[in-house]
Amino acid sequence: MNELITLGILAFTSFFTLINPLGVMPIFMTMSADLTPQDRARTAKKASLVGFIIIVAFALSGQLLFKFFGISVNSFRIVGGVIFFIMGMDMLQARLTKVKLKDSEVKKYVNDISITPMAIPMIAGPGAITNAIVLMEDAGGMVGAAVLIAALALVVLLTYFILLSSSRIIKALGETGNNVLMRLMGLIVMVIAVEFFFSGLKPILIDIMH
Template identity: 65%
Template sequence: MAELYTFALLVFTSFFTLINPLGTMPIFMTMTATLSKQRRKQTAKKATIIAFLTIVAFAFSGHILFDFFGISVNSFRIVGGVIFFTMGWDMLQARLGHIKHTDDEEKIDAYVDDVSVTPLAIPMICGPGAITNAIILMQDADKYPQKITLIAVIALVLFITYLILIGASKITDKLGVTGNKVMMRLMGLIVMVIAVEFFFSGLKPIVLSMLHP
């Protein structure tokens, strides 16, 4: 039993650090700044559910899929970096989520669906680090109680992430329109820096492997 508790603690600390819901919160705030409270809640719910299903799917089959398609985690980092950079540039120009200002429910629904999947669920919440961690820990979990613990703790971390994102709504309401625009531009710079780190952390090993096969 003590071994199971130790494993659960390892899973919780590693996933909470890698997912970093407190770091995701400002980006969530800027992307949903002019959505209603209900829409923000809906966006957070969809993003965390999609992230959970993706992490669990990779935990059980990620190693097989990566080998079958010849995909490396470094390639995933490069793609994530490109997505982040594009998103950060739009945030810097205060262009992110321009569709939110329309009263067209169909367009708002489409926007919520879009941002829930990318970039919030993937790669913000469910990034290369979380996916790799899930694959490795699932391989280490050689007994069924450990596998169940792994899935349960991942669910707990993502539930906490959901609560943190919901809490961001109160901050967004207090900032107002001008405050949210300033926040969006600042977060745009930070996201672009994250994008560069993602891109080159994935590119460096690939280049080194080409130079020293």
């Protein structure tokens, strides 16, 4: 019983740190600033659900898939870094909030950002996926796996509610404040992108040299 409690606490704290819903929120705010509260809520819900499904899928079959396709987590980090960098560049130039959507385009836009970059790689990023695979290996059976998935579900639920609260923050900041925040977050996201890219590239280069 103590081992399951320890696993649950470890899973919750590690997933909360790696998913970092408080860090995801400003990016979600800037990308959904022109959406209605209903569309913003729908985007948050879909992103959270898709992110949860992806992490669980990798937790259950990650080792098998990685071996089958010859994919490494480091390659995943490099791709995530490229996506982050492009997104950060757009945010730095305040492009994201300048997108004015027609009613017919809203549904497509919601679907686009809820999958990429919100679900992948913001929620279901390389860190969270790797963590899920490693912890699932250590779960030691069905009960441990259930505890792990329950802890992940709690983190994703918290992420969903944090994203929902972003609408109030957008209203409080106004357009100028939102643009300033977006540029600041753009710099941070680009720094994260560089860290992701080189943390994935370094082990690959070391393997090549050896």
